[in-house]
Amino acid sequence: MAFNLINEQLSSRREQGLYRSLTSISGHQGRLLTVADKSYLNFSSNDYLGLAADPQLIQAWQKGASLYGVGSGGSYLVSGFNQAHDDLCEQLKSWLGVEAVALFSSGYSANQAIIKLLLKKNDLLLQDKLNHASLMEAGLLSESKMQRFKHNDMLHLASLLAKPATQQADKLIISEGVFSMDGDCAPLPGLYELAKKHDAWLMIDDAHGLGVLGNNGKGSVAASGLENNNLQIYMATFGKALGVGGAFVAGKQTLIDYLTNFSKPYIYTTGLPPAMVYTIAEAARMAETEDWRRDKLQVLIATFRETATGLGIRLGDSNTAIQPVIIGDSLKALEVAEKLKKLGFWTTAIRPPTVPVATARLRITLTANHEELDVVNLSKAIYRVLNDK
Known part of the structure; x- marks a missing residue:
């Protein structure tokens, strides 16, 4: 029966022009x-x-492999947190103006980790309707109540936040900084003001803004006139503008300590290869300065x-x-x-x-x-x- 379902679903995808x-x-x-x-x-x-095949990054990866080997050897809390990882975290803190950083193997993993860890049964998750699938899926799998607000519609978001039933709940608002399929930017000052007014946390997924927007490539938050440390959670990836791979979550030290102690996707995942991390650090330097x-x-x-x-x-x-x-x-x-x-x-x-x-x-x-x-x-x-x- 399961195999029939598989064949039926694949046939349907082909007929609709949706097969991949x-x-x-x-x-x-x-x-x-x-x-x-x-x-x-x-x-x-x-x-x-244009960094993915830049000769400087190829040389950096080769040098990183010579210095640190290829694999990290374990999860971050066992033996997989190398000096290269520590150096990258310090570099990101300096470049982006954030207090603390946690590294992840992918943006998908980072987004899943945050939502699963922070939101409980009586909490409220408010997501832009066009947020990435990693955010939407995590919201559906969490115990929290998820509501989607119309794309970049601050009036609709405000109406959801103002409902009496939401007043006592812990609230997390999530938006992409630059939307991956439409390319438009979130109204970040409006999101920030609403979060502040309603005592909600604000998270920005800046996978497509980091390196591209803002002074020195600090991202869409900086481009909007805010600072990355104005947010409770700032997340971005290294696989888009920085040309390598992996991701990070940034915020207050207490948030990162909480991730380190309680996030299963963080605790039980092998660390990013140190040669790769060494390369990411060089890519971040180039993105900041060039x-x-x-x-x-x-x-x-x-x-x-x-x-x-x-x-x-x-x-x-x-x-x-x-x-x-x-x-x-x-x-x-x-x-x-x-x-x-x-x-x-x-x-x-x-x-x-x-x-x-x-x-x-x-x-x-x-x-x-x-x-x-x-x-x-x-x-x-x-x-x-x-x-x-």
Whole structure:
């Protein structure tokens, strides 16, 4: 019976144009992406600052392996917390202006750990409707009462916080800083003021803002005029703009001590490889100091939006490196992506359930590796495909 269900579900996915499969990529992440010996201009990478294959980071990983070996050897509380881990935590505290840091193997793990650990049966979790799946799933699995507020709608959030039944509950508000599928930014000052007014904790998942936004790449919170230490919980990853992998949670020392003592995903997971952590530290230094990467990215974003809108292409309301081209129908989005591949452009069709029904899209991502002519040519190619020219 279980096998019949599997086959039925997979068949349904295929019929709806929602089936997913893996594609093997040769070589490294960069401006070009190679699949089956053919190269494409790569517009599907989260490597926003172009660091994933930077020679300095390759050298850092090699040096880190020479200094510390490859594996961490254990969980952080046993033997897996190396000097490299400690150094990275200190560096992040200095760069981002936070009090304490805990390292995780992935952003998914970090988000699950926070929600499962902090929220109990009578607590209230308030999430933006478009938050990442890791946050939503953790909320559904927790004992707390989860409510979703309309995307970036502070009036709706305020109405939920003002309900009499919520007044005595411990409350946690969670939003992404930059939304991963739409590329728009959260109204962080509004979130902060509502959290403060209603005695709620505020958590920001800044996976797509760290390194890209704010002075010295401090992220979306800093870009909004707030400080990262204004929040109770600041979380981000090392696998997007920093080009490596892993994640962290930052907050007051007491929060991090609580994670260290009670969070099962933290306690019972093998630590990040120290050579990798050594590389993350170098990536963080480059992200903090090399403003030219952010400057170039902003030029590319402006060029793409100007060119695409000038051609009548429907874009999402985003001024970040994530530029959604809204198609609507899932099968049509797949068709457009395949036609673009034939023209030499690697774009990805994002479909439900990752995005709402009838909002299938091309998730165009720009990186500092691109050139202005690349994004102009991409715009023209999208126009040709959408208009059958």
